[in-house]
Amino acid sequence: LASLHSRGARSAFSVGDHFHARQLSQRARGEWLAAEKLNQKAAQEILHLRNKGNDIWKLDLHGLHASEAVEAVEAHLESIESSLMTKDSVCSAKIINGKGALRGLSAECAKSSDKGAAPEKIRLQVRSSRPQRQTMLEVIT
Numbered sequence: 001l002a003s004l005h006s007r008g009a010r011s012a013f014s015v016g017d018h019f020h021a022r023q024l025s026q027r028a029r030g031e032w033l034a035a036e037k038l039n040q041k042a043a044q045e046i047l048h049l050r051n052k053g054n055d056i057w058k059l060d061l062h063g064l065h066a067s068e069a070v071e072a073v074e075a076h077l078e079s080i081e082s083s084l085m086t087k088d089s090v091c092s093a094k095i096i097n098g099k100g101a102l103r104g105l106s107a108e109c110a111k112s113s114d115k116g117a118a119p120e121k122i123r124l125q126v127r128s129s130r131p132q133r134q135t136m137l138e139v140i141t
Helices: 002-014 018-051 066-084 107-111
Strands: 058-060 089-096 102-106 121-128 138-140
Touching: 002 018, 018 058, 018 066, 058 066
Parallel strands: 058 138
Antiparallel strands: 089 102, 089 121
16 A cells, blocks of 8 residues: 555656645655554564574574564564673773773763763673573574
8 A cells, every 4th residue: 555655646746746746645655654663563473473482592583574573583682782781790981982992881880971972892791600601692583
């Protein structure tokens, strides 16, 4: 329907019927947005079904489009990172600003840093009272 309404809008515009062109264009835009929402919901459901028996160190991306898979990996890495950041961990960050200057921040300062500031590279180092075990995330594409 979105494609049909987009073509109709182009046709109406080309013959000078700007009122109908705008109406059809708005319908097409709404249908594209609805389709995008449904695709996102389907991707989340596929990801959930593929990974419901997996532990945190295994991520199956079968059935996802490339852009959906990239988003899933980023979200999963954030999830792992937040689960590793426990109360008994000490976190320090070195932030490299655009001029190459280094400054150290606590985890709380890094979280509350100014979101409007220029992008900076952040390196996090986590020290825990528990012994660290070597881990690897298995990503199935």
